[in-house]
Amino acid sequence: MDMFKELNPSLRTLMTPGPVEAEPRVLRAMTIPIIGQFDPEFLEIMDETMQLLRMTFQTKNHWAYPIDGTSRSGLEAVLNSIIEPNDKVLVPIFGRFGHLLAEIAYRVGADVATLECEWGSAFDQDMIIAEIKRVEPKVVALVHGETSTGIMQPLDKIGRFCRDNDILFVVDAVATLAGTDFKTDEWFVDAVITGTQKCLGVPTGMAPITYNERVEKIILERRKIEQGLDITSKNPRRIQSNYFDLSQIQAYWSPTRLNHHTEATSMLYALREGLRIIHEEGLQERFERHKFHEKALVAGLEAMGLTLFGDARYKMPVVTCVNIPEGVNGDAVRSTMAKEFGVEIASTFGSLAGKIWRIGSMGFSCRKENILKVLAALEASVYRHGGKINSGEALQAALDVYEGKVVSSIK
Amino acid sequence: MDMFKELNPSLRTLMTPGPVEAEPRVLRAMTIPIIGQFDPEFLEIMDETMQLLRMTFQTKNHWAYPIDGTSRSGLEAVLNSIIEPNDKVLVPIFGRFGHLLAEIAYRVGADVATLECEWGSAFDQDMIIAEIKRVEPKVVALVHGETSTGIMQPLDKIGRFCRDNDILFVVDAVATLAGTDFKTDEWFVDAVITGTQKCLGVPTGMAPITYNERVEKIILERRKIEQGLDITSKNPRRIQSNYFDLSQIQAYWSPTRLNHHTEATSMLYALREGLRIIHEEGLQERFERHKFHEKALVAGLEAMGLTLFGDARYKMPVVTCVNIPEGVNGDAVRSTMAKEFGVEIASTFGSLAGKIWRIGSMGFSCRKENILKVLAALEASVYRHGGKINSGEALQAALDVYEGKVVSSIK
Structure with missing residues (x-):
């Protein structure tokens, strides 16, 4: 029975579109x-x-x-x-x-x-x-x-x-x-x-x-x-x-x-x-919270120089899809984020596989420390894998949103 | 939100054939x-x-x-x-x-x-x-x-x-x-x-x-x-x-x-x-544990004067079916056991409904304190609802099995 140790998996920051942190x-x-x-x-x-x-x-x-x-x-x-x-x-x-x-x-x-x-x-x-x-x-x-x-x-x-x-x-x-x-x-x-x-x-x-x-x-x-x-x-x-x-x-x-x-x-x-x-939170307050953190996330991604995938008019507030920059291996970036930072984001399916990342900001995972962490980990990992990126801008842009200093480009 | 209080259900002793205590x-x-x-x-x-x-x-x-x-x-x-x-x-x-x-x-x-x-x-x-x-x-x-x-x-x-x-x-x-x-x-x-x-x-x-x-x-x-x-x-x-x-x-x-x-x-x-x-327990040891507690349970039930339902050659070791004594309301007994003792046993389905009780002794629920508790609660509840019962015998018979003093009638 020694082979089956007490369960003790690593703690993860889950920023996929599910499952998210409970x-x-x-x-x-x-x-x-x-x-x-x-x-x-x-x-x-x-x-x-x-x-x-x-x-x-x-x-x-x-x-x-x-x-x-x-x-x-x-x-x-x-x-x-x-x-x-x-x-x-x-x-x-x-x-x-x-x-x-x-x-x-x-x-x-x-x-x-x-x-x-x-x-x-x-x-x-x-x-x-x-x-x-x-x-x-x-x-x-x-x-x-x-x-x-x-x-x-x-x-x-x-x-x-x-x-x-x-x-x-x-x-x-x-x-x-x-x-x-x-x-x-x-x-x-x-x-x-x-x-x-x-x-x-x-x-x-x-x-x-x-x-x-x-x-x-x-x-x-x-x-x-x-x-x-x-x-x-x-x-x-x-x-x-x-x-x-x-x-x-x-x-x-x-x-x-x-x-x-x-x-x-x-x-x-x-x-x-x-x-x-x-x-207890209230449905409307909860929807506003998800929108607010989405705003900070998007501000950070755009400040980094990344572009969003899909028709902005129909964007889900709780999932943000990002175009993988030319010449960057999307899975290698995700792997560095997971292994070095303990942060998980998602790839996708079918014809879009390899072209976009998907970042979830859902439920309990949708909170300030997670948004800041996913931005920091993504920026460092894209850079590490040779992507062109505006260093040091993403967290400042997100913090500006959190401090109420800017209105982001969406809604 | 005051109507939805913090979850705090009563503790129960679950001696049904499932769900049992985790x-x-x-x-x-x-x-x-x-x-x-x-x-x-x-x-x-x-x-x-x-x-x-x-x-x-x-x-x-x-x-x-x-x-x-x-x-x-x-x-x-x-x-x-x-x-x-x-x-x-x-x-x-x-x-x-x-x-x-x-x-x-x-x-x-x-x-x-x-x-x-x-x-x-x-x-x-x-x-x-x-x-x-x-x-x-x-x-x-x-x-x-x-x-x-x-x-x-x-x-x-x-x-x-x-x-x-x-x-x-x-x-x-x-x-x-x-x-x-x-x-x-x-x-x-x-x-x-x-x-x-x-x-x-x-x-x-x-x-x-x-x-x-x-x-x-x-x-x-x-x-x-x-x-x-x-x-x-x-x-x-x-x-x-x-x-x-x-x-x-x-x-x-x-x-x-x-x-x-x-x-x-x-x-x-x-x-x-x-x-x-x-x-960790070991499969064979686990099967033996279930048989041992079944032996104590059956000894107690029989000492009480109750009879078992079904062909003894094919009895499940983890479920014991008991004939409800003539003139006793089986559901009233179960209700007293649940409300007064916090012990749950089961009724059954179809043509047998109202005729037998089913007592589970499965997994974590299959342990000495639970066997003794279900016997005590059943005896008192049958008596309370007018059933003829040998008072005071069941726990002694079960304790005799636990102390290795008797070989019960089964296996």
Whole structure:
């Protein structure tokens, strides 16, 4: 057993688009001893978490609870529960995670139509609406913030159009919820999925979702209780997955407490504490904090002489994509940052791999010392790998923002 | 925010068949700060966890890793990845969780045959083998320990027959692994699934699995990388689920580190620590510990005048089912135990509801003080609710076992 030492990994400054550093209070909440899943005190924790989630999703929906799995488990649970074989689904794609929505819909058996735009930009909403008119889908599934490109898609007009035309609008807010404004009800979004390891400041492993009565109607029509609990339950329109069957999971989260799975106790403690911290800070204050640190980060990057990737009109406030300077090996820079400074930033996927870095400023990771540290480490590492850089400017520019001395070039 | 107080649930003595109390060292491991999922130190933690899992499953299989979800996520991942539409699957059922295997196989599109025996007994292995000969399935899926009835199914002859006849043998060891002997390779089991919240002494939320080359062959034949990572990847035999696509998940757990999901960091810390504790104790020593405390528990129950439910030849050592005495309200007794003593035991499902109690003695919950406490609380609560009981005998009988003074009636 000597080979398996006590766990003691190095401390890291996580400035990727997830996973980010968890709030210390959240980590401590996970040490609370386990209680039974039907203990009245645990049921109260479940109900409180639902209330906190509704506040975070800015919704009056009754249903707001986590799926026990990483972010994509929430995407799959919602799409699996809504989509029946051959249903038409439209997925506008502007990065890797749009492809993921299409992939999941396709595997569920949907007739998937896609619409693509160049990575680094978002869609004009009218363009998507025109495509909806042409395709006439049952469901439109769309990413809000594409961490692969740092781009954020406006949603309000699309939501309005879908509602007026009885189309379901499903949005992946994994990377944005609790970091930037997301108005579930005001934007007419029927179902929203998020993850814990980004702007919520909680470890990976849960996928909070919310949905309204329009979605619930379909779920109830497809309801089938598993045989071990109700041998008579039959439904030819049953949801394909048992694990992701929202008709059973919502019954587990209701006063009937249908015994579907055993809720992930410690992760629920963590989620509740993370949400509690969010509402102690205040949603609007939290969004402003993310914008403020983004301003300092961008000021520093620009002062260094680096340029940002993508259409500035649609930039995510919580992810900043940077063009890797000509002649600089992006992975070598990241490696120096990690090994020498303990600071992690991200590369990206597909056609953009090797061309941009992605810097996250999410949740607990989004704070002054981290912004200053990532700027210092990046500047030194680019320089070390032969990049042309304005030395000594970045931290001054960021400090100027922190001291209120400048208005940066964005917003 | 005053309504959402600091989390501070009551301490409980958990003597159900899961979730059970987590090892204190496991709870502490979860407070370790997050590191990135592709950090070399995190990759080492992943590799070590695979090694520890192989030792726990008693297998030489290369593949042994957790699915990020509760126990049934592992069942669904394995069945989803192996079974293609219309594949014949045989599920012998002797309790609720056999029905669950059938349910999952059915939803995946299998042609499911079932074989049932009375709840409270197990199958003669030859009976299952005869049914396999008749049905000629591609897959036999079977529960090892049925927590709903406290019964454990012998597996070795079935495994041998399946291997000889090129049939895949999938076993649900959620309730037994690391609590009682489970010999993956020696019993010719092709895929095994377990959960963290029972005999592993880790919180709910992960489902460790292992499988051999026979299973891997099918998984590789069905391999399809998601569009966001490889737009050219096509496969008409693709696995239905993306989240549970073992062809992608095993690539994530291999040196290629395919970016499928973000591994649940804190839960992986917890799992590794739980497994480390198991191997510090030693597997055989751990099985003996569970048997020893079972002996004390049973001696106490019998001294009290209660009778055990089910066929004693097949009793699970980690779950003890007790007949509720005539005229006693089982739920009222459980409620008194919980409210007055802080001790939780379980009821059960289906036709046995109201007829038996289930007492778990799993993992960290399986220790002397807990056995004595559950006996004391049960005796007082049955008495309080008008049950006829031999007062004062149970703790003496259990203490006699602990002091080595008696050999109990079982094994």
